[in-house]
Amino acid sequence: MTATADHRPGLRGPAVREAIVDAATALFAEHGIRAVSADRILADAGFSKVTFYRHFPTKDDVVVAYLARELDSVRGLLATAAGEDLGLEEIAAALTDQMCRPHFRGCPFINAAAEYPDPDHPVRALVAEFRGLMTEAIAAWLEGAGLDAAGAATGASQVMMLRDGALVAGYLDGEPDQVARDLADGIRAIIGLSA
DSSP: OSSSSOSSSOOTHHHHHHHHHHHHHHEEEEEEEEOOOOHHHHHHHTTOOHHHHHHHHSHHHHHHHHHHHHHHHHHHHHHHHHTTTTOHHHHHHHOOOOOOOOSHHHHHHHHHHHHOOOTTSSSHHHHHHHHHHHHHHHHHHHHTTTTOHHHHHHHHHHHHHHHHHHHHHHHHHHHHHHHHHHHHHHHHHHEEEEO
8 A cells, every 4th residue: 555645535624533542542452552654554544645744743643642542531430430439359350351351462551651751741641640550540439438538548559550560460361260369369468547
């Protein structure tokens, strides 16, 4: 396929943008962000360079759109979970849900942080926003489980660290049930130590 003609002429406006982000999402998940060129994204998406760059002036703009979409998905999941009375096993399962699936390559936010070391880059701002949202949600859940505000804040930081490690274990070991059990045990220990 050449990069000179659009091979999806029926798509317009936001649908083109979404199709480009869809292609980028699949490629980033499989190969990593830095390993995927803008040319590869536009080839997989089926658009010309002109169309691609009309929507995304740089590849970094695609990365930001990809992470913003992931962040919107997390916000939706957290909003749904906030209205539920979830037990420890459900929380551990929710935190480990993505891992250990075929083609799982780790947390997109952790991966992006590793590939964008500049703390002032817009990608890192989205990573920080994700981590803040997750930490706040976990702290609220821990308070609901009986910890005081200080214990919940400390515990949330510890659970995030466990979650990060669980995502790596899920990717490397491929044992989702064991990873979820180990994470639940770690959270139990945090609740016991922080109470």
